[in-house]
Amino acid sequence: MAHGAGGKASRRLIEGLFAPLLYGSSAEPLGDxxxxxxxxxxxAITTDxxxxxxxxxxxxxxxxxxxxxxVNDLAVSGARAEVLVVTFVLEAGLxxxxxxxxxxxxxxxxxxxxxxxxxxxxxxxxxxxxxxxYITTTxxxxxIAGVEIDPASVRPGDKVLLSGPIGDHGxxxxxxxxxxxxxxxxxxxxxxxxxxVEALARVAAPSIRWMRDPTRGGVATSLNELARDCGLxxxxxxxxxxxxxxxxxxxELLGLDPLHIANEGQFLAVLGAEAAEAALEGLxxxxxxxxxxxxxxxxxxxxGAVLVTTxxxxxxxxxxxxxxxxxxxx
Amino acid sequence: xxxxxxxxxxxxxxxxxxxIRRLADPHRHYRLMEVCGGHTHAIYRFGLKDILPxxxxxxxxxxxxxxxxxxxxxxxxxxxxxxxxxxxxxxGDMMRVPGTQGSPLEHxxxxxxxxxxxxxxxxxxxxxxxxQKHVMFFAIGFETTAPSTALTLQRARKEGLRNFSVFCNHxxxxxxxxxxxxxxDMRLDGFIGPGHVSTVIGCRPYEWIAQNENKPIVVSGFExxxxxxxxxxxxxxxxxxxxxxxNQYKRVVPWEGNRAALRAMADVFQLRxxxxxxxxxxxxxxxxxxxxxYSEWDAEKRFDVxxxxxxxxxxxxxxxxxxxxxxxxxxKLFGNECTPERPVGALMVSSEGSCAAYYNYEHRKAxxxxxxxxxx
Numbered sequence: 001m002a003h004g005a006g007g008k009a010s011r012r013l014i015e016g017l018f019a020p021l022l023y024g025s026s027a028e029p030l031g032d033x034x035x036x037x038x039x040x041x042x043x044a045i046t047t048d049x050x051x052x053x054x055x056x057x058x059x060x061x062x063x064x065x066x067x068x069x070x071v072n073d074l075a076v077s078g079a080r081a082e083v084l085v086v087t088f089v090l091e092a093g094l095x096x097x098x099x100x101x102x103x104x105x106x107x108x109x110x111x112x113x114x115x116x117x118x119x120x121x122x123x124x125x126x127x128x129x130x131x132x133x134y135i136t137t138t139x140x141x142x143x144i145a146g147v148e149i150d151p152a153s154v155r156p157g158d159k160v161l162l163s164g165p166i167g168d169h170g171x172x173x174x175x176x177x178x179x180x181x182x183x184x185x186x187x188x189x190x191x192x193x194x195x196x197v198e199a200l201a202r203v204a205a206p207s208i209r210w211m212r213d214p215t216r217g218g219v220a221t222s223l224n225e226l227a228r229d230c231g232l233x234x235x236x237x238x239x240x241x242x243x244x245x246x247x248x249x250x251x252e253l254l255g256l257d258p259l260h261i262a263n264e265g266q267f268l269a270v271l272g273a274e275a276a277e278a279a280l281e282g283l284x285x286x287x288x289x290x291x292x293x294x295x296x297x298x299x300x301x302x303x304g305a306v307l308v309t310t311x312x313x314x315x316x317x318x319x320x321x322x323x324x325x326x327x328x329x330x
Numbered sequence: 331x332x333x334x335x336x337x338x339x340x341x342x343x344x345x346x347x348x349x350i351r352r353l354a355d356p357h358r359h360y361r362l363m364e365v366c367g368g369h370t371h372a373i374y375r376f377g378l379k380d381i382l383p384x385x386x387x388x389x390x391x392x393x394x395x396x397x398x399x400x401x402x403x404x405x406x407x408x409x410x411x412x413x414x415x416x417x418x419x420x421x422g423d424m425m426r427v428p429g430t431q432g433s434p435l436e437h438x439x440x441x442x443x444x445x446x447x448x449x450x451x452x453x454x455x456x457x458x459x460x461x462q463k464h465v466m467f468f469a470i471g472f473e474t475t476a477p478s479t480a481l482t483l484q485r486a487r488k489e490g491l492r493n494f495s496v497f498c499n500h501x502x503x504x505x506x507x508x509x510x511x512x513x514x515d516m517r518l519d520g521f522i523g524p525g526h527v528s529t530v531i532g533c534r535p536y537e538w539i540a541q542n543e544n545k546p547i548v549v550s551g552f553e554x555x556x557x558x559x560x561x562x563x564x565x566x567x568x569x570x571x572x573x574x575x576x577n578q579y580k581r582v583v584p585w586e587g588n589r590a591a592l593r594a595m596a597d598v599f600q601l602r603x604x605x606x607x608x609x610x611x612x613x614x615x616x617x618x619x620x621x622x623x624y625s626e627w628d629a630e631k632r633f634d635v636x637x638x639x640x641x642x643x644x645x646x647x648x649x650x651x652x653x654x655x656x657x658x659x660x661x662k663l664f665g666n667e668c669t670p671e672r673p674v675g676a677l678m679v680s681s682e683g684s685c686a687a688y689y690n691y692e693h694r695k696a697x698x699x700x701x702x703x704x705x706x
Contacts, residue, residue: 009671179446179448179452180448181448181449252334255681309377311338311340312338313344313380314377314378315377316375316377317690317692322670322671326422326423326425
């Protein structure tokens, strides 16, 4: 299970097994989408499988995740999603209303994100398998003008931008499972980040070095991957990282670190310092971008690692997530 | 979060850190043990070591429940759960702790019915929802979690719940502190006393530490300011040549403890004559088992338990680290054979275990600092 949690085990699985056998080379940094040149046309392609329990939760459902997740993977690779194809794996006996509701939600999310659904496939598996439904979406996109994502272009002094508060999605899911006798007024943050990425590109395209949507494994895992890929250190200011009080409270209670919690509607970007102010201005002008912050910067040290400076002068290293975040009780 | 923020105020923390520097004798080296794993975790998470002067050394104590659990107990528990129709229920803390054949999570991946619960009463809910199955709650923890197990057992008995049992691994903190003080290689100046445990047992049980061992102990909260204030209180005592029990965590810990919780524990549990602690060996009267009246809910009586004993890997020095004799990074396996992903010793599993805390928050930092100074 840890191999799917987005942390170290996932990375080992991809780099150790999939990449060498399937792509021929594992030396390429593992991005969110592949950019290809097909007969002179540049396209980006990505695919993502969605499994979530429960299927719907405050603020969203598996259908929305399936559309937004793939649109977002393309967006942070510097591409605008144009076309999606969808595969459903359905559990026998899934109520039609649930399926219908998900299809409606997906259609709405696709309209919102400005992406066309061009086709798909459906399989049905035995009752008791597939947790109701699994959805896989594959997306093809076109490059956003002027945006080149490359961890090797990241330099010391570059700024780390975060689009908004973290941890909403992961904590919402944890609470929605109903296993904890905890309730909170909290919604998943699932949304398309494309409008924000495009806004950023309008004001700062040449200064964008790297982007990522910090889904499973959270901000800590995404930034550790960046640190490893570019060989520099990421230094974060704990104070500057936006976390809602409810998320912070739940994390305190359960012994979790918000930096390890999944997000579905945020992205991280590394920008040349010269563009930081303009980038924040640009993002804050669109609804939902008001809480964007510069949360840290790239430095030579600690090379290959992420360091958080606490509010009172202490520091700590934040590693990738190991396995799923498990609540600590005793 | 307002209540927490007050204890994380940079101004107050700065002032308290200054007070510590003023009180600490620069010619003296202080060795203070934080007994509780929650403190260890907080110290690393908030980077408190960066704030303290170099001559104040914090030694990590044995107060991490999964860390002190011998591997044989995990094997025993899993051997019960391997029977048809048994659900193994435990806190998330337990899920990655390795037995000889793998952790509960790994057993789950191989098909065992393993569930994470957030309280023992959730295990009762699970039993009621699965009347055809037997739910075994694998109970761990010090006096912090023992009362909730006791209340759950009282409820199970009252309701006559038949498909539920507890595999009891509850331990008590005082004998562990005694074992550490009896260890000849320990030279401690004082203790940061456990906060959560003390909400149940109160402060009185520590009086012998002050009176007989002549060591100060301050029961502390878990926020940065709590820990720094406790260090101030310890330094004041040391400076005055005193050894007292003090309570820094008054907002939560009553001096007399929680009588209702203690009553529930006394009703359900009795002391075992001895119990094995990982790294510390057998300690007499250091753990709890269910009383005769609760035999029907006692997994050890209800099922045939193999009583597996597993010696820790020879190269692993969990015992020395647990007693504070060695720093985590001084263990031969640390960071190479033993990491949070593939833990050999339990101290590497729980984020409250000193090895995992050190690994996650500190050791790469230490390595980086070395590489920086080497490259200058």
